Amino acid sequence: MTDRASTLVIPSDFAFLVREGLTREGQKELLSKFLYDQLGSALFDVICLLPEYGLTRAEERILSRHAGDIVKHLPQSVAVAELGSGTGKKTRLLLEALCRRQTVSYYPIEISSSALASCARELNDMRCLSVVGLEREYLDGLLEVAARRAEGQRLLVLFLGSTIGNFDRGANGKFLKQLRRILWEGDFLLLGADLEKEVDTMLAAYDDSLGVTAAFNLNLLTRINRELDADFRLGQFTHEVIFNQRTRSIEMHLRSSAEQVVRVAGADLTIDFTLGESIHTETCHKFSLEELQQLAQGSGFRPASTWLDSQWPFAETLWVAA
Numbered sequence: 134m135t136d137r138a139s140t141l142v143i144p145s146d147f148a149f150l151v152r153e154g155l156t157r158e159g160q161k162e163l164l165s166k167f168l169y170d171q172l173g174s175a176l177f178d179v180i181c182l183l184p185e186y187g188l189t190r191a192e193e194r195i196l197s198r199h200a201g202d203i204v205k206h207l208p209q210s211v212a213v214a215e216l217g218s219g220t221g222k223k224t225r226l227l228l229e230a231l232c233r234r235q236t237v238s239y240y241p242i243e244i245s246s247s248a249l250a251s252c253a254r255e256l257n258d259m260r261c262l263s264v265v266g267l268e269r270e271y272l273d274g275l276l277e278v279a280a281r282r283a284e285g286q287r288l289l290v291l292f293l294g295s296t297i298g299n300f301d302r303g304a305n306g307k308f309l310k311q312l313r314r315i316l317w318e319g320d321f322l323l324l325g326a327d328l329e330k331e332v333d334t335m336l337a338a339y340d341d342s343l344g345v346t347a348a349f350n351l352n353l354l355t356r357i358n359r360e361l362d363a364d365f366r367l368g369q370f371t372h373e374v375i376f377n378q379r380t381r382s383i384e385m386h387l388r389s390s391a392e393q394v395v396r397v398a399g400a401d402l403t404i405d406f407t408l409g410e411s412i413h414t415e416t417c418h419k420f421s422l423e424e425l426q427q428l429a430q431g432s433g434f435r436p437a438s439t440w441l442d443s444q445w446p447f448a449e450t451l452w453v454a455a
């Protein structure tokens with residue numbers, strides 16, 4: 134099973150990982166983390182505003198209603214690390230609740246430098262907060278935060294927006310185990326997870342009528358053209374979204390609408406596409422509450438509490454490192 138969302142990215146490895154994904158036996162694939170260059174991060178921010186993409190608003194409602202309750206579960210002195218913070222707009226709701234009782238060290242961990250910069254701007258006016266952004270992979274960044282924490286200080290790790298769904302099934306448990314190993318017993322993980330719902334609703338969330346998600350997906354080819362001197366013709370690939378019943382996941386693909394040859398000079402690669410062949414670009418697994426419970430226990434956490442949204446099935450779960 135591929136660890137699509139967590140493979141270490143060093144910028145110079147982009148060519149290597151693109152080459153590996155496009156020359157793989159069977160299904161071609163590109164890691165979803167490559168979707169987030171400057172334009173990709175900006176498009177993701179627009180996706181969060183789309184009527185079809187209910188996830189962000191659901192999590193925002195949960196955090197605005199329950200941030201105070203969440204904070205009540207935490208000990209007096211916690212530092213906060215966030216994996217893939219994006220703009221930090223939702224996080225602000227939780228940080229404000231924490232700030233009512235302590236000054237807070239907040240460490241957003243991001244591979245997108247533009248998302249990290251937006252996050253710093255978003256929180257700039259919060260006087261009780263010190264923000265130290267880390268332009269790193271999730272676990273690399275977390276290792277650094279763990280090394281910086283003060284004696285006796287607890288860590289609260291945030292993993293919001295159902296980004297855990299970008300890991301394939303199996304890889305998510307492996308990732309959570311690795312994360313747990315960096316924590317001390319009694320540290321916390323607040324995990325936002327999108328729950329299974331009607332297939333049409335899930336499909337529409339990734340295939341909006343304005344075509345913003347299509348642009349987000351196709352931008353990956355623009356990025357490869359620009360950074361790796363490739364000649365993908367965007368008009369010859371279409372954004373496609375399917376629900377994979379077996380894995381209970383939405384999958385985003387880029388499907389070739391012609392038989393064609395693409396040159397990726399920066400990866401020393403010439404690649405053939407047959408008509409209808411696709412590149413798998415993102416997995417968005419949809420969870421059940423039982424599955425979340427099992428994931429927590431299987432990776433060394435004890436579920437402490439869960440908050441649900443009443444309009445869009447979404448769970449915010451607080452786990453304690455056991």
Ligand SMILES: C[S@@+](CC[C@H](N)C(=O)[O-])C[C@H]1O[C@@H](n2cnc3c(N)ncnc32)[C@H](O)[C@@H]1O
Pocket residue numbers: 138139140165166169174177181189216217218219220221223242243244245248269270271292293294295296
């Ligand atoms: C689905 S977005 C979620 C953003 C935000 N947490 C939210 O809830 O809206 C995932 C974010 O994680 C970042 N990201 C993706 N893969 C990453 C990785 N391997 N390491 C660090 N950040 C990553 C992306 O740049 C993006 O901002």
